[in-house]
Amino acid sequence: MSILPVKKNYSGDFSTQNLLIGVTFIAIFAMAARPPADTDTWWHLRSGQYIVQNWTVPTVDPFSHTQAGQLWIDHGWLAQIFWYALFAVGGWAAMGLALAALVTASFWFVWKQIEANVFVAAFAMILGTIVSSIVWAARPQMLSFLLTAVVAYLLHRFKRHNGRLLPWLPLVMLLWVNVHGGFAIGFMLMVAYVMGETVNNLTHHRDDQVVSWTRLKHLLLVIVVSLAVVVVNPHTWRMWLYPFQTVGISALRDFIQEWQSPNFHLVWMQPFIIMLLLTMVALARSNRRADWTDLTLVAMWTVLALFAARNIAIFGVVVAPILARYADLVWVKQWQTWGYTSVPFSTVTV
Amino acid sequence: MKRSPTFFSRLTTHSLLTAIVFISIFTMAVRVPASADTWWHLRSGQYIIENQTIFSADPFSHTREGQLWMYPKLGQVFWYGLYAVGGWATVALAVALLATVAFWLVWQQIEANVFVGAFSMALGAIVSSVIWAARPQMFSFVLTALVAYLLHRFKRHNGNLLPWIPLIMALRVNIHGGFAIGFMLMLAYLVGEVINNITSYKDAPVVNWGRLKYLILVIIISVAAATINPHTWRMLFYPFQTVGISALRDFIAEWQSPNFHQPHAQPFILMLLLILVSVARTNRQVDWTDLVLVALWAGWALFAARNIAVFGLVTTPILAGYADLTWTEQWQTWGYTKVPFSTAAIARPKSKIQNLKSKINWVLLTLIIVAALIKISIPLRSDINLEVEQESLPYYAVEFVKNERPPGPMFNSYNWGGYLIFKLWPDYLVYIDGRTDLYDDFFVRRFLTVMAAGDGWEQILTDDGINLIFIESDSTLAKFLRHNPAWTELYRDKMAVVFGRVAPLP
Numbered sequence: 001m002s003i004l005p006v007k008k009n010y011s012g013d014f015s016t017q018n019l020l021i022g023v024t025f026i027a028i029f030a031m032a033a034r035p036p037a038d039t040d041t042w043w044h045l046r047s048g049q050y051i052v053q054n055w056t057v058p059t060v061d062p063f064s065h066t067q068a069g070q071l072w073i074d075h076g077w078l079a080q081i082f083w084y085a086l087f088a089v090g091g092w093a094a095m096g097l098a099l100a101a102l103v104t105a106s107f108w109f110v111w112k113q114i115e116a117n118v119f120v121a122a123f124a125m126i127l128g129t130i131v132s133s134i135v136w137a138a139r140p141q142m143l144s145f146l147l148t149a150v151v152a153y154l155l156h157r158f159k160r161h162n163g164r165l166l167p168w169l170p171l172v173m174l175l176w177v178n179v180h181g182g183f184a185i186g187f188m189l190m191v192a193y194v195m196g197e198t199v200n201n202l203t204h205h206r207d208d209q210v211v212s213w214t215r216l217k218h219l220l221l222v223i224v225v226s227l228a229v230v231v232v233n234p235h236t237w238r239m240w241l242y243p244f245q246t247v248g249i250s251a252l253r254d255f256i257q258e259w260q261s262p263n264f265h266l267v268w269m270q271p272f273i274i275m276l277l278l279t280m281v282a283l284a285r286s287n288r289r290a291d292w293t294d295l296t297l298v299a300m301w302t303v304l305a306l307f308a309a310r311n312i313a314i315f316g317v318v319v320a321p322i323l324a325r326y327a328d329l330v331w332v333k334q335w336q337t338w339g340y341t342s343v344p345f346s347t348v349t350v
Numbered sequence: 351m352k353r354s355p356t357f358f359s360r361l362t363t364h365s366l367l368t369a370i371v372f373i374s375i376f377t378m379a380v381r382v383p384a385s386a387d388t389w390w391h392l393r394s395g396q397y398i399i400e401n402q403t404i405f406s407a408d409p410f411s412h413t414r415e416g417q418l419w420m421y422p423k424l425g426q427v428f429w430y431g432l433y434a435v436g437g438w439a440t441v442a443l444a445v446a447l448l449a450t451v452a453f454w455l456v457w458q459q460i461e462a463n464v465f466v467g468a469f470s471m472a473l474g475a476i477v478s479s480v481i482w483a484a485r486p487q488m489f490s491f492v493l494t495a496l497v498a499y500l501l502h503r504f505k506r507h508n509g510n511l512l513p514w515i516p517l518i519m520a521l522r523v524n525i526h527g528g529f530a531i532g533f534m535l536m537l538a539y540l541v542g543e544v545i546n547n548i549t550s551y552k553d554a555p556v557v558n559w560g561r562l563k564y565l566i567l568v569i570i571i572s573v574a575a576a577t578i579n580p581h582t583w584r585m586l587f588y589p590f591q592t593v594g595i596s597a598l599r600d601f602i603a604e605w606q607s608p609n610f611h612q613p614h615a616q617p618f619i620l621m622l623l624l625i626l627v628s629v630a631r632t633n634r635q636v637d638w639t640d641l642v643l644v645a646l647w648a649g650w651a652l653f654a655a656r657n658i659a660v661f662g663l664v665t666t667p668i669l670a671g672y673a674d675l676t677w678t679e680q681w682q683t684w685g686y687t688k689v690p691f692s693t694a695a696i697a698r699p700k701s702k703i704q705n706l707k708s709k710i711n712w713v714l715l716t717l718i719i720v721a722a723l724i725k726i727s728i729p730l731r732s733d734i735n736l737e738v739e740q741e742s743l744p745y746y747a748v749e750f751v752k753n754e755r756p757p758g759p760m761f762n763s764y765n766w767g768g769y770l771i772f773k774l775w776p777d778y779l780v781y782i783d784g785r786t787d788l789y790d791d792f793f794v795r796r797f798l799t800v801m802a803a804g805d806g807w808e809q810i811l812t813d814d815g816i817n818l819i820f821i822e823s824d825s826t827l828a829k830f831l832r833h834n835p836a837w838t839e840l841y842r843d844k845m846a847v848v849f850g851r852v853a854p855l856p
Contacts, residue, residue: 203680261608261611265599283630289632295630299623307610
């Protein structure tokens with residue numbers, strides 16, 4: 001007997017399920033509506049203003065006297081225009097609302113990947129939100145946050161629903177490379193899928209939808225095309241090297257908190273541990289072999305989160321659907337073990 | 351009469367691998383045995399032996415002199431006894447022996463093919479090696495493995511060895527403050543088995559409700575047994591007091607979250623992820639006790655780097671067990687009926703090829719033993735130990751103070767306090783040292799204020815009557831003192847600097 005999770009259509013009557021969905025998204029929006037400025041917001045705003053007023057993306061540093069005139073790769077130029085425009089039009093209020101809207105939109109894409117009963121889904125969403133909230137601020141990386149969720153959604157559709165949305169990925173990457181240096185996250189997600197699906201094929205994994213070798217070639221082609229399109233930015237090919245250069249700065253790792261290993265004595269870091277351990281328990285108790293792509297994604301973002309605290313945010317976004325899917329299986333299996341034929345709160349067919 | 355094969359007449363790959371694992375662990379554990387805390391443990395052990403008394407008032411610092419110091423002291427007597435008899439070589443061999451015994455107890459819990467078992471053991475040993483040093487916590491390490499083994503027998507083999515646990519706890523509470531680990535293991539089993547029963551778990555042996563009551567009784571008796579120590583019931587609160595010192599968590603590396611940019615912390619991630627993959631890829635539901643143990647120690651390890659060692663020790667059998675299941679299931683998925691490297695696959699009948707393999711195995715084992723002996727001999731040499739001491743500790747600055755005898759009382763670096771107790775006591779008492787249970791939050795923060803040359807640092811030194819300062823050359827305080835007319839630099843090298851007050855306080 002196999003258990004296949006099926007997403008239920010929640011539209012229609014205003015049921016408890018729909019209420020819970022509403023509450024979840026309202027909670028996420030309310031949580032994200034906060035004073036939007038952090039220490040980096042200010043120079044992003046000034047940079048955005050510079051671009052708007054001069055109609056040019058700076059390639060040399062105009063702001064410091066120590067690096068004045070030297071090469072500066074302003075990787076977030078498009079996002080800086082976005083934030084500055086909001087600031088110019090509606091001040092901090094507009095920025096605060098935009099921040100909340102970006103977070104909510106990101107989790108809408110997470111929600112679209114969740115295949116679980118609505119209670120488990122809402123729990124995983126809220127936990128993922130809390131975990132990832134550590135980076136929410138009016139910075140270009142918020143657009144990276146949204147685009148991470150978009151790419152994860154497109155890849156999820158491709159794998160689990162034979163989705164044909166892959167051609168959108170190069171376009172998303174084209175936008176991404178112009179809004180934030182974190183575009184490497186998109187490639188890492190794609191590579192994780194290639195690795196996971198390769199191992200799924202090699203190990204004859206049958207418990208989930210597996211991307212066939214032929215379709216994997218499509219994904220590889222999309223990665224190559226995406227690599228090509230990222231040169232379409234003001235700094236051209238140099239952006240290929242940008243992520244490596246940033247990660248390679250040892251002073252960054254040694255002295256900037258968000259690039260250091262997380263300090264779990266800080267309360268806001270602790271939900272990551274809860275989410276990691278719950279994911280492990282869900283994977284372990286689901287009574288079936290876990291999909292290798294899910295495992296690759298969890299492993300990859302666990303490692304990156306333990307190396308640099310800022311990656312905890314991506315862990316929250318990427319892992320929430322995985323946690324929900326396996327937790328739902330655990331829930332169903334447990335009620336079956338107890339001898340129940342009807343599983344409370346479940347939308348899963350047996 | 352046909353003789354049956356013995357270990358010596360036929361060394362199987364299985365036996366060779368087992369031998370390699372234990373030789374590797376022993377060899378890895380033979381190292382220069384002194385850590386920053388070893389020194390004050392040795393001095394304390396010496397004090398107990400020479401005075402024939404288990405003291406409870408601090409004799410080593412001038413800031414806490416005469417105040418209650420509850421630290422369990424039996425382990426200190428052991429280490430000092432070894433040091434007095436055979437020097438650092440004996441101490442180093444004892445550290446290696448304790449680490450090997452601990453992993454022998456882990457090996458006894460492993461239910462997997464020998465290759466998976468050996469890999470898990472090697473990984474667990476590397477993960478837990480971060481704390482191997484001549485300190486009483488090495489006994490805690492062995493006793494953790496012993497309690498884990500007894501609980502494993504109790505759960506999986508209906509073992510009746512639980513009555514030993516209160517005795518172990520009575521011993522442990524007199525050796526090291528980490529006796530709380532024993533209670534945490536027992537509680538993890540209790541919680542895990544309660545959930546196993548509630549969830550009607552059937553894929554592994556489950557401790558039934560009747561036997562669980564027995565475990566609860568053992569926990570209660572163990573709590574009572576833990577009061578059998580010189581400080582009686584007060585020791586029950588000792589672990590909470592130590593963990594509760596926030597300055598400890600904020601400033602002492604081993605109590606902080608692990609820094610995974612350091613290579614020695616990275617094997618923990620590998621082990622955690624391999625466990626995650628193993629439990630996720632097996633076709634059956636995982637035992638709740640195993641999950642509670644992994645979650646408990648992964649959580650603790652992420653809070654305080656020192657707990658990584660216990661994680662390695664406790665989760666090695668769990669990794670091996672599920673990795674073996676995953677391995678077997680994968681080959682079955684591929685359609686094989688015979689699983690490579692499984693115990694069944696190795697146990698083949700004796701043949702000419704087998705005899706040849708046995709001879710090759712003997713050659714390999716001999717080579718490995720020779721290589722291990724060469725490696726082991728290095729940290730046992732007294733000149734190497736002295737060299738390490740001179741390179742890693744303020745050896746020459748201490749020599750200066752010993753010879754010149756500048757007036758105290760002394761203010762000193764936290765990291766060197768233990769070394770100074772060993773080298774300079776009773777001529778000089780320390781300001782602070784690694785005995786974290788002795789110094790409270792307020793005192794440690796006051797100390798840190800001085801080290802950072804924060805507001806009022808000079809007044810603190812005056813209030814405490816300090817005439818001599820022994821700190822790191824590149825410290826903030828050293829930079830301030832060099833430009834302060836009230837102090838003069840008496841000695842400096844790359845590592846340490848010694849300052850004396852120009853006009854000593856009475």
